[in-house]
Amino acid sequence: MPPPRTGDLAHLPRHMPFSSYDLITEPQNLGAILEAIPDLLFELGLDGRYYSYQAPREDLLTAPPERLLGRRVTDVMSAEAAAVVMAALHEAHQYGRSTGKQLTLLLPHGLSWFELSVARKTPQPGQGPRFIVLSRDITASKHTEDALRQSRDRERSRSDELATLLDVAPTAVWIAHDPQCKLITGNKLAAQWLGVEDGINVSPAAIDHARVWGCKILKDGVELAPHQMPLQRAAAGEEIADYEFDIVYPDGRTRHVLGNAVPLRGTDQRIDGAVTAFIDITARKDAENLAQEARQQAEHSNIAKSRFLAAASHDLRQPLSALGIYVNLLKGEVLPSGQKILANMSDCLGSLSELLNDLLDLSKLDAGVVVPNVSTFSVSELFANLASIHEPEAQLKNLRYKCRASTLTAHTDPVLFKRIVDNLISNAIRYTQSGGVLVACRRRGGKHWVEVRDSGVGIHPEHIIEIFEEFRQLDGGARNRGSGLGLAIVAKTAQLLGLEISVRSSPGLGSVFAIEFPPGPALTPPSHPAAASEKRRLxxxxxxxxxxxxxxxxxxxxxxxxxxxxxxxxxxxxxxxxxxxxxxxxxxxxxxxxxxxxxxxxxxxxxxxxxxxxxxxxxxxxxxxxxxxxxxxxxxxxxxxxxxxxxxxxxxxxxxxx
CATH class of the missing domain: 3.40.50.2300 (Response regulator)
Structure with missing residues (x-):
């Protein structure tokens, strides 16, 4: 059956929801108007039978035109969709019209949404009830609505996630929702800090929000005024970083906090409020205070020790100085039978002088008055000079003393460097009972080293760090002699010169102490010095x-x-x-x-x-x-x-x- 002409829909009731009704009633305009309507238009009976239709596109119909007219809606669409149409027809039959009902149809191009508007026609003689049904395709708007709803759901989900994140984060967050800070909210931790069980959501006249719950906000011990609060300062446009303040509770407890505050700006860059985020640094502050107290106690102890050593050293040096001069004068006066006793006296004086000199060297290093005088010198000449001092001492203990010649030069303070190596050799001989001591240059790890290797008592690895402490001697055996200052002086002198110390040792097998040295350029042979002038009498x-x-x-x-x-x-x-x-x-x-x-x-x-x-x-x-x-x-x-x-x-x- 061909589609009916538009004239078949000429008898439209005045209560139809179409605009410009007067135009529709003009027969010469009706056809053009109906052709321009982008919606489906049907004439149905109360039983759902199709009598005529007007469609902008036939692909919007649920069946071809020849299968649509004369059939019922239950024959051409799903039961769910047909039920919606029949409900609208009965509602319009009872009340004259029905609007807003929606249904879905599976059309050749896919699933589509339609919204129905139904109006009852004026009854004609010999006809049962007839209805004009306008079916508008709302698929596009439906998709848009779904997208908006999903977007709102996602935004709500993200907002919930952010709220959850803020509540579980170890950071207290305060938010001012307007530039005047009339509305302030905060996460759970912020509420806990201020003793509020139900969360922060208040509207104080100013940002003096802490006082709402009886807390005080102090900065460096001074209570902050409302306008000095970090949140209000940020709301005024200031960005605040690494800000510390204290929350003082009514019971006297203090919480130290640290954080930032920044303004919140809208799309037009106007300030809409502010946000602060703070962490609790109470434990860190307490630890810093304890460490500071410990440092002060250590400094007081060091000062007391230095004063004691200075006084003791001064009082001891007076008689020792005189005794040393007298012993030196006696060398040409004592008979051969008394020379051994005089030598023993000299040894005792030497030991006491060594201890006092160690104290003096340590005091100089602690005072910072030792200034390195850097120059280039021959390592072999250094070894030869030290050998003349230590080789006789080694021979007295039946130890082998060996220096390996080197063509290298060193570029550092020769006096301080010699003192370091001299101390290392003295320790090696002192703590070696059999075997020997080897002094040599090595290249290791891209650096040059002077190594002092011995076959002495050795050191347990866990005690190596201790031997460089002042007045520190390891227990037992051969390591119970000396002042306990030698290696402390070595460590401080090496630090002053910017040189590294290395230690390798095995108990019972010996030790290797090494001091790094910067290599210098080759030296030109020195010219022969002029003969010394005759000594002056002063x-x-x-x-x-x-x-x-x-x-x-x-x-x-x-x-x-x-x-x-x-x-x-x-x-x-x-x-x-x-x-x-x-x-x-x-x-x-x-x-x-x-x-x-x-x-x-x-x-x-x-x-x-x-x-x-x-x-x-x-x-x-x-x-x-x-x-x-x-x-x-x-x-x-x-x-x-x-x-x-x-x-x-x-x-x-x-x-x-x-």
Whole structure:
């Protein structure tokens, strides 16, 4: 059956939901208007039978036109869809119209959604009830609606996930939802910090939100005003990073927190509010405070130790200095039968002097007055010099002492480096009872090393780190001699020079101590030095308030051929000098009645000449005092004195002044 003409739908009721009804009622316009309608238009009976239709496209029909007219909706669509149509027909039969009912149809191009509008026609003679049904394709809008709903569901899901994340995160978050901070919310941790069980959702007049629950916000011990709060500052446009403050609770507990605060901006870059995120650093702060207290206690202990050592060293050096000079003077006076006893006395003095020198070296390093004087020197010459010192000592213990020659040079402070190697060799000989000691250069790990290898008692690996501590000696056996300072000095000196120390050891098999050295360029052979000039006889002005030391030092200097004018203080020396002009002034540092060696040197220089050579003698090892001496640029010798050392300084100082 061909499709009916549009005139078949001419009798439309006035209550149809179409616009411009007056135009529709004009017969000459009806056909064009119906052709322009993009929706399906049907005439159905109350039993669902099709009497006519108008379709913009036949692919929107559930059946071909020839199978559609005269049949019922139950014959051409699913039972569910047919039930929706029949319900709309009965509703329109009862109330005159029905709108808004939706159904789905499986069409050739896929599943489609339709929305129905049904109106009852004016009854015609001999006809049963007829209805005009408008079926609008809403598939596209349905898909859009579904997409929007899914998007809203996803947004809601993401919002829920974010809320869950914020609640489980170990971070307290406060959010101001407007620039004036009239609405503030926070996650569960933020609520717990402020003692709020049900979460934070308040509208205070200002950001003084902590006071709502009785807490105080302190910064460096000072309570913050409302406008100083990080959230309100961020809402005013400020970005705050690594901000610390304290939450003080009514019961006196304090929580230390750290975090950031940033403004929240909209798409137009206007500030819409602010957010802060803070973590609890109470445990870290407590640990830092404990560590600070421990450091202060350690510093106080070190200061007390340094003062004790300085005082003890000074008091010990006075008699030792005099005793050393007397023993040296006795060497040519004692009979052969007494030389062994005199040698034993010298050994005892040497041991005591070594201990005091170790204390002095450590004090100098702690005071920071040791300044490296870097130069290039021959490693072989260093080895030869040390061999002349340590080989006889090794032979006395029936140990083999061997140095392997090297063509290398080192570029560091030769005096400090020699002291390190000298200490390592001394330890190797001291703790080796059989076998020998080997000193050699090695290249390992891309670096050059001086290795000192011994066959001594060895060290357990877990104790290696301990041997570099001050006054630390391992228990038992051969490792119970010495001051316990040697390797501490080695470690501090190596650190000063920026050099690495390496230790390999096995108990009972021996040890290998190695010190790194930067290689230097090749050295040109030195020219032959000119013959030394004849030793000068000097007039020496000496001030020492300790009678024993003054007398011993006077005798030692006179034995070396010098003339000595000795006194107990600067004023006494000035009177004793009269018109005499000394070549050099030597003074002890600590004198009676608060006078110092500086005062003596200044007095004599004013009497004689401003650039008169001067030598300061002291037994002090206090780091601060040593530092002050170095700052004055005066040559300082430390007790106990070796006359050979004093002679060398006298010659050097007086030679430079002529």
């Amino acid at each position: 007039c020496i002005a000496l001030v020492e308030d300790n009678g024993l030391v003054r007398e011993a030092l006077t005798l030692g200097l006179q034995a070396a051929g010098h003339r000595v004018i000795a006194a107990t203080s600067g004023p006494v020396l000035g009177a004793a000098l009269g018109a005499q002009v000394p070549d050099i002034v030597i003074s002890d540092y600590r004198l009676a009645d608060g006078e110092t060696g500086y005062d003596v040197i200044d007095r004599v220089r004013k009497l004689v000449k401003p650039d008169l050579p001067a030598l300061l003698v002291t037994g002090d090892t206090d780091p601060q005092l040593i530092r002050s001496m170095a700052d004055r640029g005066i040559v300082v010798l430390h007790k106990p004195l070796e006359m050979e050392t004093v002679e060398a300084y006298l010659e050097d100082l007086t030679y430079q002044s002529h």
